[in-house]
Amino acid sequence: MYWKGWQAFLPDSAILLIDCPDRPGLVAGISEFLYRHGANILHADQHQDNELGLFFMRVEWSLDGFDLDRDAFLLHFASLASQFGMRWRLEYSNDRPAVAVFVSRYLHCLVDLLHRHQIGELSCRIALIVSNHPDAERHAAFHGIPFSLQTVRADNKADAERRQMELLDAQGIELIVLARYMQVLSPGFVGRFRSRIINVHHSFLPAFSGAKPYHAAFERGVKLIGATSHYVTEVLDEGPIIEQDVDRVSHRDQVGDLIQKGRDLERVVLSRAVRWHLQHRILSYANKTVIFD
Amino acid sequence: MYWKGWQAFLPDSAILLIDCPDRPGLVAGISEFLYRHGANILHADQHQDNELGLFFMRVEWSLDGFDLDRDAFLLHFASLASQFGMRWRLEYSNDRPAVAVFVSRYLHCLVDLLHRHQIGELSCRIALIVSNHPDAERHAAFHGIPFSLQTVRADNKADAERRQMELLDAQGIELIVLARYMQVLSPGFVGRFRSRIINVHHSFLPAFSGAKPYHAAFERGVKLIGATSHYVTEVLDEGPIIEQDVDRVSHRDQVGDLIQKGRDLERVVLSRAVRWHLQHRILSYANKTVIFD
Amino acid sequence: MYWKGWQAFLPDSAILLIDCPDRPGLVAGISEFLYRHGANILHADQHQDNELGLFFMRVEWSLDGFDLDRDAFLLHFASLASQFGMRWRLEYSNDRPAVAVFVSRYLHCLVDLLHRHQIGELSCRIALIVSNHPDAERHAAFHGIPFSLQTVRADNKADAERRQMELLDAQGIELIVLARYMQVLSPGFVGRFRSRIINVHHSFLPAFSGAKPYHAAFERGVKLIGATSHYVTEVLDEGPIIEQDVDRVSHRDQVGDLIQKGRDLERVVLSRAVRWHLQHRILSYANKTVIFD
Amino acid sequence: MYWKGWQAFLPDSAILLIDCPDRPGLVAGISEFLYRHGANILHADQHQDNELGLFFMRVEWSLDGFDLDRDAFLLHFASLASQFGMRWRLEYSNDRPAVAVFVSRYLHCLVDLLHRHQIGELSCRIALIVSNHPDAERHAAFHGIPFSLQTVRADNKADAERRQMELLDAQGIELIVLARYMQVLSPGFVGRFRSRIINVHHSFLPAFSGAKPYHAAFERGVKLIGATSHYVTEVLDEGPIIEQDVDRVSHRDQVGDLIQKGRDLERVVLSRAVRWHLQHRILSYANKTVIFD
Numbered sequence A, B, C, D: 001m002y003w004k005g006w007q008a009f010l011p012d013s014a015i016l017l018i019d020c021p022d023r024p025g026l027v028a029g030i031s032e033f034l035y036r037h038g039a040n041i042l043h044a045d046q047h048q049d050n051e052l053g054l055f056f057m058r059v060e061w062s063l064d065g066f067d068l069d070r071d072a073f074l075l076h077f078a079s080l081a082s083q084f085g086m087r088w089r090l091e092y093s094n095d096r097p098a099v100a101v102f103v104s105r106y107l108h109c110l111v112d113l114l115h116r117h118q119i120g121e122l123s124c125r126i127a128l129i130v131s132n133h134p135d136a137e138r139h140a141a142f143h144g145i146p147f148s149l150q151t152v153r154a155d156n157k158a159d160a161e162r163r164q165m166e167l168l169d170a171q172g173i174e175l176i177v178l179a180r181y182m183q184v185l186s187p188g189f190v191g192r193f194r195s196r197i198i199n200v201h202h203s204f205l206p207a208f209s210g211a212k213p214y215h216a217a218f219e220r221g222v223k224l225i226g227a228t229s230h231y232v233t234e235v236l237d238e239g240p241i242i243e244q245d246v247d248r249v250s251h252r253d254q255v256g257d258l259i260q261k262g263r264d265l266e267r268v269v270l271s272r273a274v275r276w277h278l279q280h281r282i283l284s285y286a287n288k289t290v291i292f293d
Helices: A026-036 A070-084 A108-118 A134-142 A154-171 A187-192 A213-220 A255-278 B026-036 B070-083 B108-118 B134-142 B154-171 B187-192 B213-220 B255-278 C026-036 C070-083 C108-118 C134-142 C154-170 C187-192 C213-220 C255-278 D026-036 D070-083 D108-118 D134-142 D154-171 D187-192 D213-220 D255-278
Strands: A013-021 A040-049 A054-062 A087-092 A098-103 A125-131 A147-149 A173-178 A197-201 A224-231 A241-248 A282-285 A288-291 B013-021 B040-049 B054-062 B087-092 B098-103 B125-131 B147-149 B173-178 B197-201 B224-231 B241-248 B282-285 B288-291 C013-021 C040-049 C054-062 C087-092 C098-103 C125-131 C147-149 C173-178 C197-201 C224-231 C241-248 C282-285 C288-291 D013-021 D040-049 D054-062 D087-092 D098-103 D125-131 D147-149 D173-178 D197-201 D224-231 D241-248 D282-285 D288-291
Touching: A013 A026, A013 A070, A013 A282, A026 A040, A026 A054, A026 A070, A026 D026, A040 D040, A054 A282, A070 A087, A098 A108, A098 A154, A108 A125, A108 A134, A108 A255, A108 B108, A125 A134, A125 A154, A134 A147, A134 B134, A154 A173, A154 A187, A173 A255, A197 A255, A213 A255, A224 A255, A224 C241, A241 A255, A241 A288, A241 C224, A255 A282, B013 B026, B013 B282, B026 B040, B026 B054, B026 B070, B026 C026, B040 C040, B054 B282, B070 B087, B098 B108, B098 B154, B108 B125, B108 B134, B108 B255, B125 B134, B125 B154, B134 B147, B154 B173, B154 B187, B173 B255, B197 B255, B213 B255, B224 B255, B224 D241, B241 B255, B241 B288, B241 D224, B255 B282, C013 C026, C013 C282, C026 C040, C026 C054, C026 C070, C054 C282, C070 C087, C098 C108, C108 C125, C108 C134, C108 C255, C108 D108, C125 C134, C125 C154, C134 C147, C134 D134, C154 C173, C154 C187, C173 C255, C197 C255, C213 C255, C224 C255, C241 C255, C241 C288, C255 C282, D013 D026, D013 D282, D026 D040, D026 D054, D026 D070, D054 D282, D070 D087, D098 D108, D098 D154, D108 D125, D108 D134, D108 D255, D125 D134, D125 D154, D134 D147, D154 D173, D154 D187, D173 D255, D197 D255, D213 D255, D224 D255, D241 D255, D241 D288, D255 D282
Parallel strands: A098 A125, A098 A173, A125 A147, A173 A197, B098 B125, B098 B173, B125 B147, B173 B197, C098 C125, C098 C173, C125 C147, C173 C197, D098 D125, D098 D173, D125 D147, D173 D197
Antiparallel strands: A013 A054, A013 A087, A040 A054, A197 A224, A224 A241, A282 A288, B013 B054, B013 B087, B040 B054, B197 B224, B224 B241, B282 B288, C013 C054, C013 C087, C040 C054, C197 C224, C224 C241, C282 C288, D013 D054, D013 D087, D040 D054, D197 D224, D224 D241, D282 D288
């Protein structure tokens, strides 16, 4: 019923993500390899960091006529990859990775993600909703998604995280979305899901990091407020930024108005980050992100 | 739980909306009247169209200490209103007018409005959901809102509108929101709800009025797409514009991408229009709107 | 030749700016006073900070038919002002205050302000251009504006500021615009021109305050860059914000691209701030600004 | 003094622009060719229109170590180009094509372009300013650019265009920028400079095409105004759109305010279009543009 973006109208495709030192012959080598194996390229985008001498590429091709399956690809691509010192991954557009959404009491991001998923905007299965409050359970039930209430207190945090990890493992979760989840994850937890936890922070980072950013923005008298989606690292609010957006405010806006306007920003920047991650369009390096078009 | 904008923290208030020829002494007269009756003014905003010689005002005051109820206000304000030739209305912030949402197959605006209502962004009761498709029924049920399936065809349109009006009358509906409702309302229907039907059009009006605006925008190769909320008049897509917003697109975006990006715009411009209408912040004249701050 | 905004087509007008504790009867008192003296109000805007209990107002009226000149206004308005504890000022739209622009080596903001002035966007006389570099002199000469080269070094800063103040006094300067001026002004200098020095900072404050904000933004990997215009206070980059704007950047943008995009933002936010200041549309309190519409 | 974007810090480079039917082996062929001749690729971007089956590419490489000069490139690239049916051009980053700016009485876009050129934002020589009014002459003289006053009336238009073409030929003009030039060019003139005339239209096309767009926008009561830069074709205001931007307006903005806000939009969208054209980043097809990153 809904248009689902261009992917819906394309045959099944493979996506190759590459990250390596920039050297002459790279693109020639990769494109010759793909051509030789019958790849009909649908999209290709590359980025060069000329200062650091790094090369990044995302190439997507139709599987129709391509003569390598995953195992054969690994076998045949290995020598080229090794010659150029590539870090690389191969993804398939028809995979539907399992995603867990963590949420606290503010449900607008969760509700938004669930509806986007329902109408086909997000190429994944939402396999689990975890919350430290019961309010999200009705929404989980409406969408038929398992819900786990995990009360987190100072004195049971390690236990709670252990239980959460068991749940995540049981469901084979590949991406965790913190949809206004108000608990700070431990370094151990974060380390297990490096570049696979996306958070939304309700300010235009690096301004107003930490708690109560809308209150801080109100105090400072800014004329624009923002929201930021980013990968979670061990350092709070300092991970690689994926997307940011802003809205105009005036002296008439009180803290409550900032919070209300901010909800629209949070929804948008978080959902874009999740969609791009699931489309394998993000590479991160040097605490930044490359977002392939 | 949620902040609900500044209104949530204020005492019950009254809102006076005025529209009249601009004449000296107007503000003095109105403010003296309110002061004399104990009004503690919370917000006031006015607009003058110096070219047309028109005056518009919205003033909101706390009912705490105000010595006139609605009937007494009518009685006492009448002579001032008549002296200046005012068109005016008095509204109360704690009223919750009944709203009907009309929807077809695209449910993103409906889902968005329902969640905004649930968290307190919209000062109303959503009393009825009308659709020419069954898909919205589950969402209506989830929120406990009456749902009416009204199949509309060329040969039963008059009948369908008659049934719809009966439903609207039965529920005392004061505002109709067309949340991507794909049927054109008859002039008779529109005339009965003048300035009380809000539609969202999925283009930056007046560009791409009519059907399939995203396809038309794609054909023309624009670099920004937009959405527009407006009051419905007898002339399709030509009513007073309430709000517009845009997002950037590039040559990489296909029609499906425009539709996806557009959904976010539609949600935002429609919900702002509905919220402002319910806050009695909109006056329309000369086929335009004044949006009071 | 050029349209100069609505002010150009209106008769000479007076502008009253008021700042006081919020008390019942304020608007009634002010509007009755203006009405009694024949003021034909052209624009009025007010703001109430309900949390702090403060009231702010800007009202503009035609002098045609108004029966008080400046001296008489002072005399007659005094008792009302004193009754409500008002801080207030009276301005006239046809005044052309003297403005000094301070600039260093980046001239884009200066060139922009000079052209805006030439086509009537800024209601002022640009009476002086001060620079610690000779590059701006040609532009000053082209526009027939006095230019003063003031080399500032660590060991002559106090002297330089003393000479600058003499120049400013000699020209009767009422507003100083720091158009990418790279020297920090001393507290003594700032104190003499409180709320009358406007600076542009090339970041979205409070993010990236201090030196080299584009380099810092690049390092952090933000997806939007910004610029901020603000009144200068004794604390660097912490004065009341007047205007901010942002532009989108991507991983493809290097520091040089950020600088280039930023120039457009700097021009826009600085010129808006200057225009609004000259239209007497800004009040500052609690280290924030009220921008009257 | 000024940063000039990344190009300033790179060695001289060549840019190859390709436009052809999409066929397997294209990228492999091109990149192998470049690699074989010692090209160190600095940037590459490609676009595929999967619906129309078209392929577009821009690739830029350092000339340092590249073993083909222009003549040799033509010779050696010919067979590859012919094999894939390419339309292609080769450009060099250190070329400075001659540009003519046409202007009428509104000079803000001209002044903006001249300053951007002066600080290194535009990789060209501004070789000629043509106007049907004398006002621009002072600015031309300030920048040392030849100025030609060409009065155009209904009865001498053909003559005027003939004289203009002689001037353009004499200066070897490769790009014409219509910087708010108020005369419509004849089809013959446009045909001689296909895809080499850039115009700025002061509305968000296709809305408000034709004359007096700000007045039309005011009449319609839109909440955003826009500006559009585009290549000029024989059909007025219908050429391929290069860039668009918008700004928010409210009921308070009169026509004069729209015009003032619009000037900032016009400057930005026109200068971006000119810069991208000069960086050989634009390909047009199907009356649209591809803007390479």
